Amino acid sequence: MAANLFDLTLHEARGLLDSRQVSSRELTQAILGRIMEVEPRLKAFVTVTGEMALRQAREADEAMAEGRVTPLTGVPVQIKDNMCTRGVLTTCSSRMLESFVPPYSATVVERLYGQGAVVVGKGNMDEFAMGSSTENSAFFPTHNPWGMERVPGGSSGGPAAAVAAGECLYALGSDTGGSIRQPAALCGIVGLKPTYGLVSRYGLVAFASSLDQIGPLTRDVTDCALVLNAIAGHDPRDSTSIPQGIPDYTRALEADVRGMRIGVPREYYVEGINRDVAETLKKALETLEKMGASVEETSLPHTRYALAVYYILAPSEASANLARYDGVKYGFSYKQADTMWQAMEKTKQHGFGPEVKRRIMLGTYALSAGYYDAYYLKAQKVRTLIRREFQEAFQRYDVLVTPTSPTVAFKLGEKMEDPVQMYLSDVCTIPVNIAGIPALSLPAGFVDGLPVGMQIMGKPLGEETILRVAYTYEQATEWHKMRPKL
């Protein structure tokens, strides 16, 4: 058992709360204290909601006293700042929404509230979730708890750093091309991008609607299953939400991979992959093999097109999704303009950061008359091929295992001048979003004192299989118990 309350996992905290050894108030105060202590250096929060957290903690203690307990009751969580929280700033780390207080809550937020969660704040991110280092936050970059001069990954860098540093026990992130898994890997925690449609997107500020998905960032696989239980399931307000019931994901937590077939697609060991990261992955696979799984190299040749497909489809959708920020209704509004049109243009010019503008332009271009067929339509066709390729692979394998990121956490500023290098850090995670399948990243070792993530992909709605493989590996290793020294 961890020495500090802020080092607990969700399920460990649950045990202490349920046995009355600690109250939600004490736990929440410990977390708020930890935030006070490390936040000035870490910068993982856009907003800390201390008062609300203490009120929710009091309510949680009352609920627990009355026997109304869910796995989340009374446990502090951070929410990425692109999920709407009624009455609480929701900025997407953008000047555009710097003062935006939504009048409604996202479905996932409602679900957390309904299950007695204690929300300690909103997590920093790359502006509108566009980025892989959280350096695109319009406010400040977040640091990596394992190396303060390094990035936490992105775009859910705030949530990943906060979980790793003990500023919350778990967090909700969103993943459009790797934005949960890559920062989870770089911060040494567990991150899951569920099957597209498993978790409601209602209230998640849209980046690329056909790729976005909300998922948990946790300290171990058990917590991942618990949080998934809490947030997954059909939502009539999201027409892309899968209309079916969900299993109890904790039932998949069985340390047994005997007879399971693991495919290792060679295309993910890309040029530019860090040799030590590749070596770490090899060892992790040997561990799984020792535990009874069969591991086999395979090929997914269309993988190499995924990044190109992504950088057409995601900006295309984003160019429409971000059109609503025109200064007319809410958010930043440029007031010194001479005409209405100028006001709308200047609002975008000053409200959005460079990466957001770059992607809006990319997407606008790809959808334009004369280019649509060559870009958007072609990308959709390749998307179908990639999806099909995964389908075929999952007829042969239960899961596919790859590195989550080709490198460990890079230094702040290292890739800011070269967008393509930055884009390449998502090369292993993007195909998963293109195909709509689930994938989880979990700690698989360290290189130079920095965490390495292993990505486990499954077929659509194959979360249980993924969780089981991840849990089995986790039980055989100690990586998830490592905490950064801050």
Added chain:
Amino acid sequence: MTETRKYETVIGLEVHAQLLTRSKMFCSCPADYIQGSPNTAVCPVCLAMPGVLPVINRRAVEYVIMTGLALNATIAQNTQFHRKNYPYPDLMKGYQISQYDEPIALGGWLTIDVNGEEKRVGITRVHLEEDVAKLQHRQDAQGEGYSLVDVNRSGTPLMETVSEPDMRSPEEARQYLLKLRSILQYLGVSTGNMEDGSFRCDANISIRPWGSSQLSSKVEVKNMNSFRAVFRALQHEEERQERVVEEGGRVVQETRGWMEERGVTVSHRAKESAHDYRYFPEPDLPPLSIDREWVEEIRARLPELPEARRGRFATQYGLPMYDANLLTASRATADFFEECLKTKETAPQGLAAKSKAIANWMLGDLTGLLNASGAGVIEGAKVTPQGLREFTDLIDAGAISGPAAKTVLEEMVKSGKGAQAIAVEQGLTQISDVRLLDGTVAEVIQRNSQAVQDFLGGKETALKFLVGQVMKETRGRANPSLVNQILQEKLSSKGRQ
């Protein structure tokens, strides 16, 4: 008239009709945006707050399927919504959710009446989209212009019906519009009101030399806010294009706006520059598959449409085709007519005669009075079907005379009071009581001895004069046939003396 023209006109119409659903297209806000004060019928979804998602209104889809079926169109198995991107402050999301290459209904037709002959006008497609908010342009004290946005209309369902370029004159275009509106009203899917913008029309018009099958450059005409405006704008545009060609010029493909007061179309070219809507499939709405059972179930529930009702009116009520046609042109009028006849008591003179009498009043005086009052339509009129029925019953019973009847109906339209009450109040009841007329008749006989002599001497017209005198004395209230009868009796007894 066609022989005298060198050119043939080609017209196609795009009609936007607001659907009468209870809630909006993609959220549960009330769709009746006219009722509330500005920005009250709104929610995060139709305000395009960050993170909201659309959910398709099934009833709106059903209305489009109904319309598609009524227009003899094919209902798609799979339909898809697209995003149509363009920036405008009345467009909350910065894109409109519309349909592009997979509309709900494709390839239908309706018939119009051209010089007594039926003509088919093709329907290219019927699709579903959402309406935009409303801007109100104001000026502040310093004369600076500013605009307010009323979001109530944002996201209300809009159905677009696109015709083939099958119309050959402004009159055909007008007929098409009237017929389409009538069908939508019969289906109960739209009010079809052009004046309040519930039913809007844009036209594509071009001319070409007779016999040519080529389509020449077309002009899109917008901003026509009434049936009359459509007719006038197209007539103007037809003439303008002819003039351009006659003067050796070429018609430019462009959008032009109708200026109602000046009676001309004006180029919108500047506004149109580089309109690229960048359509792409709406990722928030998966393709919608329309199952055949649903379509068949809707087909089975389709109400009687104008043509079928016209036929039935002719056979069931024995009405002339001309009357049946006029009565069934609008569903409200046809419903009103049938409501008048919905009573347990059969009319003494038989259904056909009663029907004809009601039809005559409706198509004659009542239409005239409604037009004069500015309403022009039966919807919302103060006269109820029960009221009109009672009115005709009183005429049948001889309680109101012909001349008085017009006055009574006028008052009914004005105040909505019942015929009996009005007749009593204004002293317009017919005097059919022999005892009340006896004295007046005797007086008239006494005062007009010359006429009496003429009649007794065999001059039949003298009787008419005497009847007229009695009518004059009673200010038109006497029952003329009764007067006639009493006079004859009295005069014949005089002749015997």
